[in-house]
Amino acid sequence: MNRFQEPDARAIIADLALPAGSAGLDVGCGVGLFALWLAEAVGPKGRVVGIEPSAERVEAARALVGRTLPSGRLEFREGDATRLDFPDATFDWIWCGDVLHHVQETGKALAEFARVVRPDGRIVVKESQLLHGVFLPGYPALERRLRQAEMEWSRHEGGEFSFEERRQRTPASLRAAGLRVESFRTYLLQRQAPLPEATRDYIQRVAFERNWGPRLRDRLTAEDWERRSALCDVASREFVLDDPDYYCLYPISVVVATVP
Numbered sequence: 001m002n003r004f005q006e007p008d009a010r011a012i013i014a015d016l017a018l019p020a021g022s023a024g025l026d027v028g029c030g031v032g033l034f035a036l037w038l039a040e041a042v043g044p045k046g047r048v049v050g051i052e053p054s055a056e057r058v059e060a061a062r063a064l065v066g067r068t069l070p071s072g073r074l075e076f077r078e079g080d081a082t083r084l085d086f087p088d089a090t091f092d093w094i095w096c097g098d099v100l101h102h103v104q105e106t107g108k109a110l111a112e113f114a115r116v117v118r119p120d121g122r123i124v125v126k127e128s129q130l131l132h133g134v135f136l137p138g139y140p141a142l143e144r145r146l147r148q149a150e151m152e153w154s155r156h157e158g159g160e161f162s163f164e165e166r167r168q169r170t171p172a173s174l175r176a177a178g179l180r181v182e183s184f185r186t187y188l189l190q191r192q193a194p195l196p197e198a199t200r201d202y203i204q205r206v207a208f209e210r211n212w213g214p215r216l217r218d219r220l221t222a223e224d225w226e227r228r229s230a231l232c233d234v235a236s237r238e239f240v241l242d243d244p245d246y247y248c249l250y251p252i253s254v255v256v257a258t259v260p
């Protein structure tokens with residue numbers, strides 16, 4: 001989805017020590033950046049397939065990174081987490097990054113993951129912000145209210161539970177699906193001014209304009225919306241990303257499970 005996480009993502013992938021030459025599936029690969037970094041990690045004899053539910057997203061991944069590696073090492077196809085179009089035991093591992101909280105039928109998806117991974121293979125589920133990150137340093141009360149409004153908003157897609165609740169239930173979901181949780185580790189991404197372009201772009205477009213954008217307006221008081229706009233709108237004189245003391249903190253959790 002973004003290059004904002006790239007240095008941390010590469011470190012997380014390195015910590016997994018995926019075997020050189022192994023075959024992996026990236027479920028919900030978005031525009032394919034993680035699939036590329038995973039394919040690089042397993043080397044020239046390895047293979048990664050990224051799947052996305054819509055043809056449009058598959059095309060976006062192919063266009064962005066599809067030609068980066070020699071053919072056979074990285075491939076993108078249409079597919080859904082709950083109906084994987086692969087024979088049993090096709091892959092050595094599965095990567096599912098910031099996707100599982102979008103999938104309503106969690107158990108069905110995890111059963112499919114377990115089916116297409118070989119015995120003793122790994123299922124890696126990454127979810128961000130099991131703990132709240134900090135995007136508005138110095139404004140904790142306002143940020144808490146924005147995050148509460150965001151959590152309430154996400155119930156319309158997340159069903160019974162908000163995205164945040166679903167993310168926090170990841171280890172429990174894996175266990176409920178009969179998988180063995182082997183490790184659970186949280187990394188902390190930290191960036192500070194002057195911000196790398198990818199960080200600035202992500203926070204402005206995804207965190208401020210999308211996540212905390214117009215969709216939250218009716219869930220906030222007029223006063224909070226005004227304050228949010230002063231701090232988060234790029235045209236504002238108080239735009240926080242222009243503050244020379246700005247920083248952000250963003251936790252990323254990685255749960256690794258195996259099929260017992």
Ligand SMILES: C[S@@+](CC[C@H](N)C(=O)[O-])C[C@H]1O[C@@H](n2cnc3c(N)ncnc32)[C@H](O)[C@@H]1O
Pocket residue numbers: 001002027028029030031034051052053054057079080081082096097098099102103
């Ligand atoms: C937050 S994005 C993460 C994309 C990518 N994994 C990354 O880390 O950059 C969530 C992705 O999950 C995909 N997704 C949602 N429901 C899915 C499903 N049932 N099966 C597979 N992918 C799904 C979306 O299309 C979207 O690309």
